[in-house]
Amino acid sequence: MVNIKKLIKNNFSESIAKYEEFEDKHAFFRALTRELVKFGGIGNGFYIDIGCGTGIVKDVVPDLNVVGVDVSPEMVRVAREKIEVVLAADAENLPFRDNVFDGAMFNASLFLIPNAEKAVEEAIRVVKNDGLVLASYLVGFYDGEEKVVEKYGLRHREVYPSEKLDAFADKFDGELLNVYYKVSGEFMKDFYLVPAMANALFPRIPYEERAKKIMETFTELPEQVEFRCRILKIRV
Numbered sequence: 001m002v003n004i005k006k007l008i009k010n011n012f013s014e015s016i017a018k019y020e021e022f023e024d025k026h027a028f029f030r031a032l033t034r035e036l037v038k039f040g041g042i043g044n045g046f047y048i049d050i051g052c053g054t055g056i057v058k059d060v061v062p063d064l065n066v067v068g069v070d071v072s073p074e075m076v077r078v079a080r081e082k083i084e085v086v087l088a089a090d091a092e093n094l095p096f097r098d099n100v101f102d103g104a105m106f107n108a109s110l111f112l113i114p115n116a117e118k119a120v121e122e123a124i125r126v127v128k129n130d131g132l133v134l135a136s137y138l139v140g141f142y143d144g145e146e147k148v149v150e151k152y153g154l155r156h157r158e159v160y161p162s163e164k165l166d167a168f169a170d171k172f173d174g175e176l177l178n179v180y181y182k183v184s185g186e187f188m189k190d191f192y193l194v195p196a197m198a199n200a201l202f203p204r205i206p207y208e209e210r211a212k213k214i215m216e217t218f219t220e221l222p223e224q225v226e227f228r229c230r231i232l233k234i235r236v
Contacts, residue, residue, distance in 0.1 A: 014207060015195040016078055020054065022190050028181070029053075032136050032229060033060045033107055035179050039231050040134045045102030050091045050123060051109020055082030067101075069094065091119040096126045103127060106135035110232075112196075116160040120168060124236050131236045133172075136179075137165050139228035141188050148188065148225050149201065152217050156200050165232065174234035181229070185221025189214065 023029055033056055036042075042061060049057050052068030053075050059082070068079050068086035079086045089095050091106075091113050104123035106113075113119045123133045139162045141148040149156050169176045192198055198210035 015197075016054065016074055018194045019196075022194050023054075023056070025190060026183075026187055028183075028187075028191075028227075029056050029108060030059055031181070032179065033057055035177070035229075036105060036107065036134050036136045036231050037061055039177050039233055040103065040105070040132050042103065042105075042132075042134075046100075048094075048096070048101045048104045048123070048126060049083070050094070050104060050106050050119065051112065052079050052083065052086060053107065053109070055079035055086070057105070057107060058082040092122060094122045094126055098125055099128045101127050101131065103132040103134065105133075106137075108136050108138060108229075110135040110160070111137040111162060111165060112159050114159055116165060117168070117171075120172060120234070124172070124234070127236045129236060133174075133232075133234040133236060135165070135232045137162055137230055137232070139230060141183075142226045142228055143222050148222065154201050154217070157203060158200070162230070166230070168232055168234075172234045174232050177231040177233070179229045179231060181227040182224055183227045184224060185218070187227070188221060188225055189218045192218070 037060060047064060047066045049066050049068045052070050055068060057064065057066060066083055068083040069089045070076050070079065071090060073088045076086045076088045087095065092115050104127050110116050110119060120133060127133060140156060166176065168174060192201060192214050193211055195207045198207065198214060202210040202213050
């Protein structure tokens with residue numbers, strides 16, 4: 001049986017160089033983080049960034065008092081260059097007592113947690129009354145109403161499907177915001193060349209083979225596609 005958490009940890013540890021190359025070129029995750037910060041009305045306070053990655057939240061809100069958590073020790077190492085306190089920890093079992101933080105955020109990470117519902121419950125547990133839990137997540141690349149990868153006979157495998165995340169708005173009495181970006185076909189290809197994202201299309205093979213398949217498959221991409229994302233806001 002595949003250990004999903006171990007696979008995710010390894011894929012993201014392998015992804016740092018390509019992830020930073022993608023972000024330097026397209027600044028996508030910074031843009032999505034800005035939308036999350038705006039939707040949450042984040043100004044100051046003490047936050048936990050669950051799935052903090054390389055610490056990108058500090059690029060967007062440099063003065064925010066934040067503790068980072070990530071499952072990948074390599075991501076933790078890089079994030080410590082920006083965030084003072086970063087821990088390697090499991091989002092489903094946060095190593096903090098109740099009612100510690102003013103808010104929690106999942107920056108494009110909630111959909112990568114096998115039991116995302118438990119992760120949200122953990123985030124709610126560690127956040128104070130009247131605090132916030134925010135999560136941005138990816139829905140997919142679309143050409144009209146068709147998912148672009150399906151045009152190539154592929155399927156983007158999701159650890160926790162976006163449709164189930166949408167249902168959290170009702171379950172946790174939250175709000176959803178649609179965030180759509182017009183991006184190039186090259187953007188989409190670069191996105192899937194990040195090892196962790198490549199695994200969503202071509203799992204269980206070495207990265208070199210995944211990258212080769214992506215380059216061979218995505219040869220005639222649409223000039224422009226729509227990258228659909230959503231942001232979930234829960235008042236605690």
